[in-house]
Amino acid sequence: MKCRGWETPTAIRTARGRIAILMLAVFTLNGLIVPRSAVGSVIPRGIVTEIKIEGNTSIPEDDIRRKILSKPGRELDAHTIEVDQRALLDSKWFSEVRVYYDKDETRKGFILVFEVREMPILRSVEFRGVTLRRMLKNIEDNTGLKKGERADYLKNQLAVNQIRRLYEEKGYELAEVTLIEGGKPGATKAVFQIFEGPKCHISGISFAGNQSIPSSTLRTKISSRPHILGFGGKFHRDDIEEDARKLREYYQNLGYFEVKVSPVIREGSTVGERLVEFDVSEGTRFKVRNVEIVGNEKIAAEKLKDGLLLRDGKPFIDNLFQIDKKKIETQYGEIGCIDAHIEVEHKYLDEPGVVDLVYRIEEGDEYLLGHFIVKGNERTRDKVIRREGEMAGLVPGEPLDAQRIDLYKKRLNNLRYFSNSPGQGGEIQVRLVNRRPHSQPYGEERKIDLDELVRARFQSPDEFDDLLPPAPSLDDPEQQPAVVPAAPAPAPAPRAATPAPAGNGFGAEPPAAGPGPSDPFGAGGAFDPPPDLPPVDIPIPEVVPAPNRTLAPPIGAPGEPPFIDPSLPGGNMTDVGPDRQEPFPNRSYVDLITQVQEAPTGRLMFGVGASSFQG
Numbered sequence: 041m042k043c044r045g046w047e048t049p050t051a052i053r054t055a056r057g058r059i060a061i062l063m064l065a066v067f068t069l070n071g072l073i074v075p076r077s078a079v080g081s082v083i084p085r086g087i088v089t090e091i092k093i094e095g096n097t098s099i100p101e102d103d104i105r106r107k108i109l110s111k112p113g114r115e116l117d118a119h120t121i122e123v124d125q126r127a128l129l130d131s132k133w134f135s136e137v138r139v140y141y142d143k144d145e146t147r148k149g150f151i152l153v154f155e156v157r158e159m160p161i162l163r164s165v166e167f168r169g170v171t172l173r174r175m176l177k178n179i180e181d182n183t184g185l186k187k188g189e190r191a192d193y194l195k196n197q198l199a200v201n202q203i204r205r206l207y208e209e210k211g212y213e214l215a216e217v218t219l220i221e222g223g224k225p226g227a228t229k230a231v232f233q234i235f236e237g238p239k240c241h242i243s244g245i246s247f248a249g250n251q252s253i254p255s256s257t258l259r260t261k262i263s264s265r266p267h268i269l270g271f272g273g274k275f276h277r278d279d280i281e282e283d284a285r286k287l288r289e290y291y292q293n294l295g296y297f298e299v300k301v302s303p304v305i306r307e308g309s310t311v312g313e314r315l316v317e318f319d320v321s322e323g324t325r326f327k328v329r330n331v332e333i334v335g336n337e338k339i340a341a342e343k344l345k346d347g348l349l350l351r352d353g354k355p356f357i358d359n360l361f362q363i364d365k366k367k368i369e370t371q372y373g374e375i376g377c378i379d380a381h382i383e384v385e386h387k388y389l390d391e392p393g394v395v396d397l398v399y400r401i402e403e404g405d406e407y408l409l410g411h412f413i414v415k416g417n418e419r420t421r422d423k424v425i426r427r428e429g430e431m432a433g434l435v436p437g438e439p440l441d442a443q444r445i446d447l448y449k450k451r452l453n454n455l456r457y458f459s460n461s462p463g464q465g466g467e468i469q470v471r472l473v474n475r476r477p478h479s480q481p482y483g484e485e486r487k488i489d490l491d492e493l494v495r496a497r498f499q500s501p502d503e504f505d506d507l508l509p510p511a512p513s514l515d516d517p518e519q520q521p522a523v524v525p526a527a528p529a530p531a532p533a534p535r536a537a538t539p540a541p542a543g544n545g546f547g548a549e550p551p552a553a554g555p556g557p558s559d560p561f562g563a564g565g566a567f568d569p570p571p572d573l574p575p576v577d578i579p580i581p582e583v584v585p586a587p588n589r590t591l592a593p594p595i596g597a598p599g600e601p602p603f604i605d606p607s608l609p610g611g612n613m614t615d616v617g618p619d620r621q622e623p624f625p626n627r628s629y630v631d632l633i634t635q636v637q638e639a640p641t642g643r644l645m646f647g648v649g650a651s652s653f654q655g
Contacts, residue, residue: 083141086116089149095156099133107131108154116141116150128156132190135159135225160191160228167203168220169234175210179203185230196222196230203234211274213240213314238312241273242266249320253291261290264316275314280305287318293358297386297395298323324393326356335401338375338624344368344399356395368399369443376439376627378472379404409440410474410481410629416636420457425634428452440630445470458636469635478626 090112093101108124110117121139128137136157141150165185170176180186183199200217207215214237222230244266247255262283267273284301291299300321308315328350333341345351347367349360365382372380380403387396412429414422432448433441452458452468459466476483 083116083118084150087149088112088114088116088152089144089147090151092151092153093156094153095158097158098161099158104128104133104154104156110152116152121152124154128154132192133158160226162187162189162191162230163228164230166231167234168232169236171236175206178206182206191222191226191228191230193223193225193227196227199230199232203232207234207236209276211239211241211276212236213275213277214238214312240275240312240314242275242316243273243308243313244315246315246317247320248317249322251322252325253294253322258287258290258318258320261286262318267313277305280316284318287320291320291322295325295327295356296322297326297356326393326395327353328356328397329353329389329394330396332396332398333401334398336403338377338403338406339371344371350397361397365399368401372401372403373441373443374439375624376406376408376441377404378407378440378442378630406624406627407440407475407630408481408627409434409436409438409632410476410483411631412436413631413633414636415633417638419638420636424455424457425452425636428455429632429634434632439627440472440632452634452636457638459639466637466639469633471633471635472630473633474629474631476629478628481629 088110091105091108091110093104096104107127109120109127110124114120125137125139128134134156138155140153140155142153144151162185165187167176167179170179179202183195183202185196185199196219200219203217204215207217214235216235216237218233220231220233221227242264245259245262245264247258250258263286264279264283265272280303284303287301288299291301300323302319304317304319306315306317307313331345331348331351333344336344348364350356350364354360361384365384368382369380380401382402383400385398385400387398388394389396412426412434414425417425428451429435429448432451433444434448449468449470453460458468460468474483
């Protein structure tokens, strides 16, 4: 025997032959030699040449092949075969699935065989005792037990509780269901015995143990109603438990955190009547002792607490608590903290009936509104939508108040220009995108390609002389420019001098009036400044303060602070920088996108009318 160009030693061939003979003898003695090998955890490596389906009688072979992943031409894989076996069992078509492989000597591979055993078919299904026709159809639809379906004894056993639950939902509290036939493997017939009993209804509802809240108020908080004149009063235990939950929630919203509500059901005077009583244990009503705010840095705690309704020993009321929480969220929305998150913790103390409220705040960053983007509008102009945003307080460059987004959406909806039906995909959507730091108010900086710029040629002053015309020569009389004599200007008329009165306070007489080269308009005109004059002491009258008044020291007096010109930041030409009153000078930016879908603008309707007037 040759293998890969070298001969196997004789000793190895002899040992292999002995081992093969020994294994053959062991298998023969135990009767394990079969024409096909069962697929286990260890299978040989090879290609699947063919797939066979055996044992199916009523289910088409093509439907079975669609359930498996193994295909001819693929590698024989234990994991894939296990998945195929599980998929066939999950289809509820077969009670047993076995997989074998046969060696294919002709095509040098393996033939994969799926041997199935089909589940029996229901030959007959009976629901005895059902008087309501609608109930029979409801049972068949919910249990799936119909003639011709696959028979499954486990499915028949589960159908007992399903049928009982269907009757309880319809008000038949006393209904009983028994499986007479079909509870064993291989059964092809299912028989159910049903006792419907009378339909139960609520004949009365009462409350016990309620001291602070009257029963008339508690009746408005539940959904169950008593049976009156043959209407209403449907009885179902799940509905009664839901009413008890609603009562507990109502008490807890009023500060009764330890309340207990237990429904008690009693039989009435006739068969099917039920009396429902809610036993209430109110407990102590809690009051708010202190309000604590944690995590705030941008807004002072005293400002957040100002105007809160739950504080200083007031009883806890959930509606007021929600108002306080909304008020704090509004304050953060006004400064642009759109990501502010507030969680509230109820801290119970050793003192009974007292609770502290702890508001834990995650402030987030402050944002300015960047770009206002509109999409989806074809007929409506962008400025119409932007105008509604400005009216709602959403202005680019201003602090973004997240509370105003809902107002903006309402204003757009009130225009009746756009569809706003979430079920039909036409809802008005407003999204915040492209969050970026203060250094990028318009988004990421655009990189400029210097190769795309128009290159300019720089020239020296000497190069500019070449572009100018040559200057005329002074030696050539022909190149001298012609000189046109100017006409003599008329002499101005003399102005009469007005003598200044004596003692004018300047200590000297004014100069005489007359024309001159330095004063074309005459002496003392608009372009002739006055001469330097010696200083003159002007007496300052003494100011006498009024009785019980003290005069402020003059400007520049010792001990007085320096004078500051009052001005609003950015409000005059001397201060055009950023607003010095801005509490958050480095706000981030975020863009707002509005997605709309325009509604139809017109509708054409046809109608036909008929009247019996005068026949």
